[in-house]
Amino acid sequence: MTSQHDSKAEIRALIEERAAALRRKDAKGFVACQSADYALYSLYSMGSPLAADQASVEDVDGWFAGWDGPIGYEVRVLDIAADGDVGFCHGFARMSGTKTDGETVDLWFRLTLGLRRTAEGWTIVHEHESVPFYMDGSGRAAVDLKP
Numbered sequence: 228m229t230s231q232h233d234s235k236a237e238i239r240a241l242i243e244e245r246a247a248a249l250r251r252k253d254a255k256g257f258v259a260c261q262s263a264d265y266a267l268y269s270l271y272s273m274g275s276p277l278a279a280d281q282a283s284v285e286d287v288d289g290w291f292a293g294w295d296g297p298i299g300y301e302v303r304v305l306d307i308a309a310d311g312d313v314g315f316c317h318g319f320a321r322m323s324g325t326k327t328d329g330e331t332v333d334l335w336f337r338l339t340l341g342l343r344r345t346a347e348g349w350t351i352v353h354e355h356e357s358v359p360f361y362m363d364g365s366g367r368a369a370v371d372l373k374p
Contacts, residue, residue: 321336
């Protein structure tokens, strides 16, 4: 039986593997971190550059095509909880780079993942990425968020 400590380390390794695939623009590696039924769950994204439906290799390749050059990506302040075959984590992520339309991106956002352990290991079944909004009633995204 895997301990909670081992599960957290395995989940952290999965998230770093997925981040590395994103930085390499490796759609197959990125999608490999998702569960087979990932497409059945919604990816809730708000604000450029997060708007995407990344359920298949073709979707991710299409999304990568919107980036000119490398994509910077890191995850910080990652809290992980795991019990049995279910895991959950949330933290802050940073994405940077230049879109093909010339838009420069340097954005911090909240990242929340639901995970499940299978015989092959941990996989991501649900993802929620969101840019918080200022609480001043303006509806403006807090794109200057820092952890």
